[in-house]
Amino acid sequence: MKTSFRFLRGPSDGQRIQELKGLTLFKALSARELRELDELLHERSYQKDEVIFDEGDMGLGLFVVVRGRVRALSSHAALQQLAPEFGPGDFFGELALFEEAERTARAVAMEPTEVLALFRTEFFSLLERDHRIGVKILLELSRMVVLRSRRLLAGRQHLPTV
Amino acid sequence: MKNEPQPGILTWLAIIAATCLLLFLFQAVLWLVIPALLALVVYYCLRPMTRVLIRAGLRHGTAAKVVAGVLFLATLLVLFLLFSLAATHAASWKMTTRHYVQGGLDFLRKTEEWMALKLPSLRKSPLLMSSPANLNAVGEGFAQKYLGLMLLQTVHWLPSLLLVPYLTYFFLQEGNQLKKRLIRSVPNAYFEKTLLLVERVDQSLQSFFVGLMKLTFLDTSTLALGLWALRVSHPILLGLTAAVLAWVPYIGSAAGCVLVVLVSATDYPNEPVTTYGCIVLFLCVRLLDDFVFLPLTIGRSLRIHPVLSVIMLFLGAAVAGPVGLLLVLPLMGVVMVVAEILVQILTDHRLRARFRHANQLRLGLPGVP
Numbered sequence: 001m002k003t004s005f006r007f008l009r010g011p012s013d014g015q016r017i018q019e020l021k022g023l024t025l026f027k028a029l030s031a032r033e034l035r036e037l038d039e040l041l042h043e044r045s046y047q048k049d050e051v052i053f054d055e056g057d058m059g060l061g062l063f064v065v066v067r068g069r070v071r072a073l074s075s076h077a078a079l080q081q082l083a084p085e086f087g088p089g090d091f092f093g094e095l096a097l098f099e100e101a102e103r104t105a106r107a108v109a110m111e112p113t114e115v116l117a118l119f120r121t122e123f124f125s126l127l128e129r130d131h132r133i134g135v136k137i138l139l140e141l142s143r144m145v146v147l148r149s150r151r152l153l154a155g156r157q158h159l160p161t162v
Numbered sequence: 163m164k165n166e167p168q169p170g171i172l173t174w175l176a177i178i179a180a181t182c183l184l185l186f187l188f189q190a191v192l193w194l195v196i197p198a199l200l201a202l203v204v205y206y207c208l209r210p211m212t213r214v215l216i217r218a219g220l221r222h223g224t225a226a227k228v229v230a231g232v233l234f235l236a237t238l239l240v241l242f243l244l245f246s247l248a249a250t251h252a253a254s255w256k257m258t259t260r261h262y263v264q265g266g267l268d269f270l271r272k273t274e275e276w277m278a279l280k281l282p283s284l285r286k287s288p289l290l291m292s293s294p295a296n297l298n299a300v301g302e303g304f305a306q307k308y309l310g311l312m313l314l315q316t317v318h319w320l321p322s323l324l325l326v327p328y329l330t331y332f333f334l335q336e337g338n339q340l341k342k343r344l345i346r347s348v349p350n351a352y353f354e355k356t357l358l359l360v361e362r363v364d365q366s367l368q369s370f371f372v373g374l375m376k377l378t379f380l381d382t383s384t385l386a387l388g389l390w391a392l393r394v395s396h397p398i399l400l401g402l403t404a405a406v407l408a409w410v411p412y413i414g415s416a417a418g419c420v421l422v423v424l425v426s427a428t429d430y431p432n433e434p435v436t437t438y439g440c441i442v443l444f445l446c447v448r449l450l451d452d453f454v455f456l457p458l459t460i461g462r463s464l465r466i467h468p469v470l471s472v473i474m475l476f477l478g479a480a481v482a483g484p485v486g487l488l489l490v491l492p493l494m495g496v497v498m499v500v501a502e503i504l505v506q507i508l509t510d511h512r513l514r515a516r517f518r519h520a521n522q523l524r525l526g527l528p529g530v531p
Contacts, residue, residue: 036216039338042345044353047523051516053354060354119357129213 023064023116024089024144028136037133040122046109055106059096061119065089068113074105085110094141097123177501181474181494185482188493192485193322199489201329204233205337206371212334223335230331237327241320265428266420269437276434351517352507359503366495373459374409380455381405381447385422388443392436394426404444408451410487411475415451419444466494 013035020026020034020041029037043066046052052063055074063070070086086092092107097120127134188195208229215225251258341360348356385401394400404418422440430436466474471491478490507513 032219035222039222042342042353042357044346044350046350047520050350050520050523052350054512054516057354057512060357117353117357119361121361129210130217 019066022089023066025064025091025137025140028140029133033130033133033136036130037126037137040118040126042117042119044115044117046113046115048109048111050109052107052109052113052115053093053103055103057103059093059101059103059120061117061123062091062094062097063107063115063117064091066114066116068115069110070113070115071108071110072105073108076104091141091144094145096120097141173501173505177494177497178474178477180501181490181497182477182481184493184497185478185486185489188489189482189485194325195489196319196485197322197325198329200323200326201333202367203371203375204326204330205333206368207375208233208330208334226331226334230327230334233330234327237323241323244320262424262428265431266424268431269423269427269434272434349517350520351513355503355507355510355513359500362499362503363496366499367492370492370495376459377451377455378402378405378409380459381408381451384447384450385443388447389422389440392426392439392443393430394422394436394440395429396425400425410484411471411491413475413487415444415448466491466498 016038017031017034020038021029021031026034026037044052044063046068052070053059065086065088067088070090070092072084072086072092086107093103095101095104097118100120123134123137212222212225212229215228216222220228341364345353345356345360382398382401382405385404386397387401389397389400400422404415404422407414407418407421410417419441422444423437426437426440427434474490474494475487478486480486482489
């Protein structure tokens with residue numbers, strides 16, 4: 001069977017793996033693990049000022065910024081003051097990866113932006129079938145969340161958890 | 163998901179109408195629908211195997227090729243065996259079928275005689291008025307009328323079964339890419355809801371098809387064991403056939419029971435107890451199905467109310483015949499999920515406002531989301 005249905009494919013495999021490897025959240029994954037993870041990632045492009053998700057929406061997964069910038073706006077006092085921004089390599093909406101809850105902030109693209117979305121149920125299915133990948137992502141995620149919490153406690157205006 | 167709006171009566175009518183319309187359309191391309199459906203079943207059963215191969219170090223494409231290759235060889239082998247079986251036994255099939263139908267009719271006649279003997283008040287009932295001559299004529303006519311047609315239909319369907327491994331390969335190799343492309347084509351405002359919709363359809367189909375395969379295995383094992391204990395010939399083949407016939411809800415189980423009764427009544431014409439034992443066995447397996455096997459396997463994966471299931475079976479049969487009976491419930495399960503999410507999208511004013519805002523941005527107009 002030689003059919004490869006290439007019309008369904010995106011950029012070349014190596015280029016894509018390099019792109020994913022460059023993102024902080026996935027830096028600990030091997031090429032094989034990145035390939036498996038890539039099956040679950042969804043690419044989205046947003047225009048300047050376009051809403052990515054809204055406060056009060058039911059969160060279904062996290063977003064990783066590949067290109068562009070995203071600002072989080074919230075009615076919650078702490079977040080309102082900070083109005084955090086997320087650039088290439090940063091992720092936001094991670095709370096939705098752990099629980100089915102409403103978004104605590106509105107995420108808006110500040111310029112033409114490309115993001116990768118990781119859906120909660122797909123991530124859980126990955127955790128079940130290959131926990132090594134899941135553990136590596138979760139470790140990196142936890143490390144970043146801890147870092148953000150420390151910075152927040154220290155009063156530094158930097159990327160709180162949304 | 164919390165606080166989701168439930169579909170109202172109009173949505174339900176739309177779901178039923180959409181299911182019937184799809185069944186009607188599917189009728190025109192049955193040569194593709196049946197292999198595609200079988201390929202979906204095989205895909206959901208083989209997907210875990212592909213993932214095991216990927217975990218073992220194979221690339222996604224290679225793993226899909228290995229699994230599909232094995233499936234292709236297995237299909238070729240089954241087709242070859244079926245064709246050779248058909249070629250060697252074609253001449254005797256007519257005789258064998260007539261023999262078994264006659265055996266069943268003899269059993270019916272003996273039961274009638276026994277009932278007339280034990281319950282004299284029933285002698286004049288229309289049920290017991292049919293003459294043996296009529297029954298014999300039915301037995302003669304059945305094989306003459308239907309067997310040739312059935313064999314012709316089977317031979318007609320066999321080549322299209324070769325599509326099954328090819329379609330399975332496509333689903334294994336590119337199913338995920340196709341899903342991602344589909345989601346990518348959806349406007350940003352509806353992205354997360356679409357993800358949810360695709361996930362739910364995928365989960366519903368997987369639960370249903372994999373559950374169906376497990377149920378078939380359990381039914382086959384239980385029936386084969388029971389038939390073997392009752393000394394009926396070919397217990398595994400009969401158990402498997404009856405379990406596959408049971409894919410058509412309600413009617414399929416009855417058809418399977420009739421088949422086994424025919425075989426038992428012909429094999430043991432002077433031991434009606436064996437035939438009655440087969441009927442009792444079917445009733446027991448039916449109860450086991452309802453209270454043990456179904457909750458363990460399919461469960462309530464399709465979430466269709468039993469009354470609606472029966473109505474839909476009648477509608478399915480009226481619209482698309484036997485194929486309608488087989489397809490109507492899984493198809494309705496998918497239409498239901500799609501309709502539920504569509505209702506959520508259409509009734510969510512925030513999503514619609516966000517969609518309008520994105521359109522305004524695209525056109526260069528200022529707007530507030």
